[in-house]
Amino acid sequence: MYKKNNMEVYPVMVPTSNKLASINFFLVKQANSLTLIDAGLNNDDCWNALQLTLKDHDYTLTDITGILLTHNHIDHIGLVNRIVSTHSIPVYAHPYAKLILKRDTQYMKMRIEFFRKLYQEMGCGEFGDKQVDDARNPIILRENKTIHCEIQEFTNNHLIGFDIFEIPGHTPDQVAFYNKECKWLFAGDLLMQHIPSNAMVEPNYDGTRTKSLVQQKQSLEKCLSLNSELVFSGHGSTIENPVDLLKERIKEIDEKANKYINIIQSGNSTASGIAQFVYKEKYEQQFFNTMSKVIGYLDYLELQGKITKEMEKGIWHYYCREWS
Ligand SMILES: [Zn+2]
Incomplete structure (x- = not known):
């Protein structure tokens, strides 16, 4: 107490x-x-x-x-x-x-379409589609919750x-x-x-x-x-x-973001490719989680101006900014 x-x-x-x-x-x-x-x-x-x-x-x-x-x-x-x-x-x-x-019906419908489009654009292909279909009830709709x-x-x-x-x-x-x-x-x-x-x-x-x-x-x-x-x-x-722990968690975000720059520089350009490279089998086992982590860091680096993205055939590709 x-x-x-x-x-x-x-x-x-x-x-x-x-x-x-x-x-x-x-x-x-x-x-x-x-x-x-x-x-x-x-x-x-x-x-x-x-x-x-x-x-x-x-x-x-x-x-x-x-x-x-x-x-x-x-x-x-x-x-x-x-x-x-x-x-x-x-x-x-x-x-x-x-x-x-x-479980607002309109919002829930929007939510499913949101994830479907997101994973398509992030290069997850049919696997992403299937994840959204499988998760419709347990994760996205959760009607019994x-x-x-x-x-x-x-x-x-x-x-x-x-x-x-x-x-x-x-x-x-x-x-x-x-x-x-x-x-x-x-x-x-x-x-x-x-x-x-x-x-x-x-x-x-x-x-x-x-x-x-x-x-x-x-x-x-x-x-x-x-x-x-x-x-x-x-x-x-x-x-x-909690001050030290808060500072540590903030610092961890920047440290990890820098690791993502190296991964992108080594030629992984889609969020899906990066997730599979970083998380290996976890990509399939914990799809929503791993994709969230990768997309989170890509957004973060993009906002900092360290990477940029281009859409090619409906899929976002991320590139490191060239410094001259
Ligand atoms: Zn929670």
């Missing part, structure tokens, strides 16, 4: 066997509220862990007064339906998250003792909750102690593509500027004095 000023945080940390180490969500007690920040996965492990944490502090499920969501991923929203079905409480999320969590209750959009940048600000990159809808008095930051999946966060390439509202890694770096810089003392992370351990 963490206690400072009038705030108490009871982390719910559910260990996982994968590289995420744990799935974390948080009960936050303030004078007149018991807020849940994120809601784990929809499974018994998370459900039981939440019940146990409540019980440890002499609360029950019905004492929870509201839910704040950092982003739309299934390991952050899992228990919302189950909790809200026991008693009706407000659930808050970013407007982008709402589109996904409500709908949130049933009403979702309230954040309408201003302050709610239940927190400043709310956007930290896109991992997802376009990611937000952070910051308590200024405690200097405590709830940052979703922006920062993890043990692994760097993925910046997932996604469509914006209007179907344009996010420059996810560029956003990720800006979001890390934004958090660095807060000088927070504690970051409550979506996975892995809670991060004390």
Whole structure:
């Protein structure tokens, strides 16, 4: 438990066997509220862990007064339906998250077409097409992952003792909750102690593509500027004095970007070719992830003016800028 000023945080940390180490969500007690920040996965492990944490502090499920969501991923929203079905409480999320969590039909159609076109243009060919077809239900539509209750959009940048600000990159809808008095930051999946966060390439509202890694770096810089003392992370351990780690994650982005320049210089010109070169068999096993990483770095280098792209027969080819 963490206690400072009038705030108490009871982390719910559910260990996982994968590289995420744990799935974390948080009960936050303030004078007149018991807020849940994120809601784990929809499974018994998370459900039981939440019940146990409540019980440890002499609360029950019905004492929870509201839910704040950092982003739309299934390991952050899992228990919302189950909790809200026991008693009706407000659930808050970013407007982008709402589109996904409500499975807005138009938006979902746009999303599928977005990925289909993206992977074609990135040179993934039939393999990319097949990935989109296969992922239609589990990843892109996820119809069975709908949130049933009403979702309230954040309408201003302050709610239940927190400043709310956007930290896109991992997802376009990611937000952070910051308590200024405690200097405590709830940052979703922006920062993890043990692994760097993925910046997932996604469509914006209007179907344009996010420059996810560029956003990720800006979001890390934004958090660095807060000088927070504690970051409550979506996975892995809670991060004390996060300044050094934030600086390290920012530096890693530039170091890795430079490696991509070498790869492009050696003659790999399409995102698909680069992904296969860098990630080998992972390209097929973790297609969406590896493509997101590569496209993220290509966007980043392009914005810095270090590479340029040309479309040839419907496929983007990337080249290093010649310096004279
Ligand atoms: Zn996530």
